[in-house]
Amino acid sequence: MPHAESLMYSGDADRDQVLRAAAACPVQAVLVDEDTVLGRPEGPATPHGDTPVGRIVIVGASLTGLRAAATLRREGYRGALTMIGDEPGEPYDRPPLSKQALTGRSATLDTSLPRRIELDAEWMRGVAAVGVDLDHRRVHLADGRAVEYDRLLIATGVRARPWPNPQEAALDGVVVLRTRQDAEDLRRRLAARPRVLVIGGGFTGSEIASVCRELDLRVTLAERGPAPLQGALGKVIGQIAADMQRDHGVDLRCGVTVTALEGDREGRLCRARLSDGSVLDVELAVAALGSVCNVDWLEGSGLAAGPWGVGCDAGCRVFNANGMVRDDVFVAGDVARFPHPVYGYRFLTLEHWGNAVGQARVAAHNMISAPADRQPHLALPVFWSAQFGVNIKAVGVPAFSDEVVIAQGSVAERRFVAVYGHRGRISAAVTFDQAMWLDFYRDLIEKAAPFPPDADMVGRQAEMRPVPAGIAVRAPAIQDATVVVTGDDLEGRRATLLGAHGSGETVR
Numbered sequence: 187m188p189h190a191e192s193l194m195y196s197g198d199a200d201r202d203q204v205l206r207a208a209a210a211c212p213v214q215a216v217l218v219d220e221d222t223v224l225g226r227p228e229g230p231a232t233p234h235g236d237t238p239v240g241r242i243v244i245v246g247a248s249l250t251g252l253r254a255a256a257t258l259r260r261e262g263y264r265g266a267l268t269m270i271g272d273e274p275g276e277p278y279d280r281p282p283l284s285k286q287a288l289t290g291r292s293a294t295l296d297t298s299l300p301r302r303i304e305l306d307a308e309w310m311r312g313v314a315a316v317g318v319d320l321d322h323r324r325v326h327l328a329d330g331r332a333v334e335y336d337r338l339l340i341a342t343g344v345r346a347r348p349w350p351n352p353q354e355a356a357l358d359g360v361v362v363l364r365t366r367q368d369a370e371d372l373r374r375r376l377a378a379r380p381r382v383l384v385i386g387g388g389f390t391g392s393e394i395a396s397v398c399r400e401l402d403l404r405v406t407l408a409e410r411g412p413a414p415l416q417g418a419l420g421k422v423i424g425q426i427a428a429d430m431q432r433d434h435g436v437d438l439r440c441g442v443t444v445t446a447l448e449g450d451r452e453g454r455l456c457r458a459r460l461s462d463g464s465v466l467d468v469e470l471a472v473a474a475l476g477s478v479c480n481v482d483w484l485e486g487s488g489l490a491a492g493p494w495g496v497g498c499d500a501g502c503r504v505f506n507a508n509g510m511v512r513d514d515v516f517v518a519g520d521v522a523r524f525p526h527p528v529y530g531y532r533f534l535t536l537e538h539w540g541n542a543v544g545q546a547r548v549a550a551h552n553m554i555s556a557p558a559d560r561q562p563h564l565a566l567p568v569f570w571s572a573q574f575g576v577n578i579k580a581v582g583v584p585a586f587s588d589e590v591v592i593a594q595g596s597v598a599e600r601r602f603v604a605v606y607g608h609r610g611r612i613s614a615a616v617t618f619d620q621a622m623w624l625d626f627y628r629d630l631i632e633k634a635a636p637f638p639p640d641a642d643m644v645g646r647q648a649e650m651r652p653v654p655a656g657i658a659v660r661a662p663a664i665q666d667a668t669v670v671v672t673g674d675d676l677e678g679r680r681a682t683l684l685g686a687h688g689s690g691e692t693v694r
């Protein structure tokens with residue numbers, strides 16, 4: 187399997203390294219036996235805390251939900267555990283869905299997540315949660331049932347942002363990619379060898395374009411910004427990514443938008459019009475436009491849930507609309523918006539596999555711990571992407587940077603490390619086929635080491651010339667949220683969210 191890493195380790199000394207590598211490279215080939223790595227339960231046989239925890243409900247039965255459930259059991263929680271998920275079937279891994287799973291080389295698209303310990307949970311599959319009643323601690327389901335909880339974990343993730351014109355989105359050949367079903371559909375369509383248009387040059391769009399070229403399909407990628415990946419990684423890496431795409435035969439069009447998708451008489455996509463006046467004959471258009479947080483079901487609940495995700499503290503406890511934490515509702519994974527001390531306590535929403543796993547563990551631990559034993563989620567963000575034969579990995583938050591420098595390796599060979607700085611400190615590092623440097627830079631970021639890096643690294647550039655990172659300032663995803671504060675005195679003042687849902691944006 188391309189880009190896969192095989193990891194061998196023994197003993198305590200390597201534990202951290204193995205866990206970090208696994209978080210950075212979420213492929214099925216990397217099997218980390220959590221019972222071995224994390225140790226058998228050392229916590230109390232019965233959980234402690236202010237309130238006895240008899241019933242835990244997890245809404246969202248995917249990566250975050252499953253990992254949280256495993257932690258609860260591993261740490262000794264013996265009460266009732268209910269998993270509510272609107273998707274049918276076993277929880278599965280999403281990263282392969284935009285990569286090797288699309289090529290059709292393997293006969294099956296089974297990316298089911300391994301269950302490494304017995305969860306002893308009641309599974310409610312194929313049914314959505316439609317509301318939560320915080321006063322009575324009850325989750326309401328679409329089929330009319332209600333489930334009571336002592337502690338609730340919100341792990342509902344995000345969904346693909348659909349193509350904005352509903353008539354055009356309904357054309358046969360206009361698709362998105364988020365679920366296993368989406369991937370099955372896309373894989374079948376690619377097998378028919380269509381002319382493809384990918385709309386959006388973020389990670390998902392770029393990976394799909396890469397698969398198209400691997401399959402020797404003609405593909406155009408239309409990106410509104412100046413370069414692919416620029417939104418997440420800035421202008422320097424964006425240009426490198428653009429060159430890489432063109433070198434691999436992608437018809438890359440930047441600085442344009444798709445203004446219309448047109449169908450034939452049978453309702454099949456046949457044409458796309460771009461803002462520069464060009465017209466493309468295409469049979470398949472993949473809208474890779476980012477995502478929408480799955481928070482609709484929390485509307486009116488009194489929680490701080492909106493287009494930005496579900497707000498929480500560093501211990502995953504959810505804020506109510508007044509910005510105060512609750513002790514009985516937690517959130518983790520793609521839908522969580524949490525403050526990170528290393529980044530000026532800014533609130534981050536991260537759509538990263540490694541973050542989902544790490545935050546699920548912290549949330550689950552805190553759900554069954556006394557206040558003094560609770561832990562903060564302080565892990566630095568790590569993510570991973572495979573495209574055009576290159577393994578891209580990053581640590582930290584490149585978007586939180588003002589400068590960048592190529593610190594090691596060679597851009598021409600596409601084997602290098604780019605280091606990002608914010609106000610004279612290292613804030614992130616992005617590696618192209620140089621993943622072995624990730625831990626080194628993680629340590630530097632955690633130590634607030636000066637930027638540019640002054641260590642004597644292998645392959646160090648003779649002269650480091652930082653340039654502006656060129657990260658576009660994003661409008662915070664709060665523009666559609668209206669909060670009103672009512673009441674006159676200290677006791678009576680309350681915040682209420684009005685019409686906050688459904689239009690926020692988070693970007694992988």
Ligand SMILES: Cc1cc2nc3c(=O)[nH]c(=O)nc-3n(C[C@H](O)[C@H](O)[C@H](O)COP(=O)(O)OP(=O)(O)OC[C@H]3O[C@@H](n4cnc5c(N)ncnc54)[C@H](O)[C@@H]3O)c2cc1C
Pocket residue numbers: 212245246247248249250251270271272273279280281282283284313314315316341342343344345363364365390480483518519520521536537538539540542568569570571572694
């Ligand atoms: C195509 C693709 C490729 C990716 N590649 C990478 C990669 O290379 N590297 C990387 O770091 N990350 C990658 N990611 C991101 C990674 O997969 C996510 O970070 C991870 O899936 C987050 O897990 P989650 O459980 O928080 O959310 P999700 O996986 O979104 O799961 C949330 C679950 O909750 C369910 N749900 C939603 N609303 C309700 C409701 N009201 N009631 C009940 N259930 C509900 C959803 O249907 C879903 O099953 C990729 C994601 C995608 C889609």
